[in-house]
Amino acid sequence: MSTLLKNGTVIDYASKTEKKLDLLIENDKISKIAENIEVSADKVIDCSGLYIMPGMVDMHCHLREPGGEHKETIETGSKSAVAGGFTTICPMPNTNPTPDSAIVLEKIITEAKRVNLCNVLPFSSVTKGEKGEELVDFKTQLEAGAIAFSDDGMPVENAAMIRKAMIEANKLGSFISEHCEEKSVSSGAINAGEIAEKLGVGGVLPEAEEIMASRDIVIAETNSLHTHICHISTKTSVDMIRSAKQRGVKVTCETCPHYYSFTVEEVLKSDVNAKMNPPLREEKDKKAIIEGIKDGTIDCIITDHAPHAEEEKAKGLAKAPNGIIGFETALGATITNLVEPGHISYLDMVRVMSYNPSKLLGIDRGEIAEGKVADLTIFNPNEEYVYLKENIVSKSKNTPWINKTLKGKVKYTLVSGRVVYEKIQ
Secondary structure, three states, rough: OEEEEEEEEEEEOOOEEEEEEEEEEEEOEEEEEEOOOOOOOOOEOOOOOOEEEEEEEEEEEEOOOOOOOOOOOOHHHHHHHHHHHHEEEEEEOOOOOOOOOOHHHHHHHHHHHHHHHEEEEOOOOHHHHHOOOOOHHHHHHOOOOOOOOOOOOOOOHHHHHHHHHHHHHHOOOOOOEEEOOOHOOOOOOEEEOOOHHHOOOOOOOOOOOHHHHHHHHHHHHHHHEEEEEEOOHHHHHHHHHHHHHHOOEEEEEEEEHHHHHHHHHHHHHHHHHHHOOOOOOOOHHHHHHHHHHOOOOOEEEEEOOOOOHHHHOOOOOOOOOOOOOOOOOHHHHHHHHHHHHOOOOOHHHHHHHHHHHHHHOOOOOOOOOOOOOOOOEEEEEEEEOOHHHHHHHOOOOOOOOOOOEEEEEEEEEEOOOOEEEEEEO
16 A cells, blocks of 8 residues: 655655655555655645654543543544644553453554554553552563553652662563652642632642652652653742753653643633643743743643543532543644744744654654655645534533634544545645
8 A cells, every 4th residue: 555645745854854855655564755756656635835754742631532432532532632633642540440450451453453554552550440559560561561550640659769769671672661649739629829719629739740740850860760740830840850850860751732722721711621630830930831841841742631421520529520621722722822833933832742752662653754654744834724513523522622613624534654634624
């Protein structure tokens, strides 16, 4: 099977390419890149006016299966992911049962292969049942197919245990992706401050994130270990990580589109659909997140795609579960709120959404070059659209983006050379 992509603008961070080129794909790999390729191919796609980037990699999402299939399944989540241009996704382990054993991991991987839409690389939990009491068998989990380790949704509160986990994971060439939340100061519905007081709900202190992030940085620095900090949301977190990197600490981190697109004021408009953990913060935090992406302090943009059923979100701001869906809006939100205002370039976007996540995960993706696997995201950078609830592919609809205008529309998603998503209109 051969596919020829004609007249598209290739954006590749690894080679610093931003140029109109043709790509010839044979079977699952890119076989030729040139300004004009004239061959007979099984499928020809005219990419005039479109950009071609390495397939986006989301190293932090939630598919809910097993145990939460009423919110999302591996199949519905994969469909949502490829509609958003993601070719590789990494589901977090807060499922029921927890993927703390090879048996559960293998079931997830088997189902993802059956669905056969995008690459699904699951995280193993750090502790059994995410209870923070007993570490998993790191070697066995990696051999079973775990991409890395996290107790996302539940912080590993015991410092001795997370230290031991970091050492063990690093020894095996892996890492811990740490959900940083100091529980003693994190109870609440939204960010602590005037809006929480106005709405009469508990406020989550920013220190909840910052205290535990600082703990993990100290452990990483003292022991020369790599640690990865999940979904950072505050100015202090950005400042701490920037300073640590300047000292040579092996710390990496990620953030989400909602933290550079919204502030806590969005809760007044979207109510429970703007409730997540960590919560939306203040304007100073939003600006710091943008600056952190610009200067490389923040390594990756992830979605933290977190589906919930409507009846669950209908419980009100104080009781509704945290989380919003994000696969289908990540590209548009990034173009609209980072690229279009001039904060970052398209090359920078590829760096944080494709190249860096691939390098962190140790997968051979995130680049467009001859001989590389043809995982590609093809989008129209100029197409504006209103994100409508009825057009959402995910099984759940909990998002603050409904009825908002975004710029940048995914037109095709290719995984291993196969067109797995196509949106002509």
